[in-house]
Amino acid sequence: MTRFALAVAAGLVLVAGPALAQQDGGQLFAMQCRGCHQDASTPLAPALAGVAGAKIAGRPDFTYSPALKAKGDQTWTDANLDGFLKSPMGFAPGTKMPVSVPADDARAAIIAYLHTLK
Template sequence: MKTFGYAAAALAMSLAAAPAFAQDGAQLFNMQCKMCHGPASTVMAPALAGVAGAKIAARQDFAYSPALKAKDGAWTDANLDAFLKAPMAFAPGTRMPVSVPDDANRAAIVAYLHTLK
């Protein structure tokens, strides 16, 4: 019973911190991602509004690499994390040149991506 109480308290604290965590992700996104990923898709990169939970390579307004088109599944937190950590390992042949090696930074960016609607 004690373990449940600690787990519930930890969950409550992490939920309370979620907006601040996403705010950190917004700052990181603006520094590392925004130069390519804007509010609308361009030749360079797709828009990311609604990406969290969406099917991989699903936007109709962007020409994805064959590597991403070949991926099954959705942009789960785990897939977003893996792609941001090592795009070429996640989808060999992708055109995404930037990685986010730091675990905490990737987690913050993924949290921010959930806020983009």
């Protein structure tokens, strides 16, 4: 009986492990980012199509904060996206983006999703 219970518990860990580790970047984006970031830029936030690899604060159709503009000599590498999403204010003190994503796996999933936005 004990052995059976252990086997069941081990099975549950195996099933739950990958399911918990794998986050749906699209769903996270819909919940945490879509409210501001639409398909086209709005006064609330810039559009994010093609943002992965693009120049930071590079869209002509959005008025960025001076803080993010100051990073305009760099591009949105995965490392920069990770730093910005982990701590927008740490990455660009004074940025107008108020939302951060503290969980590493959630950030990774969202960044992977950003790569799909064309």
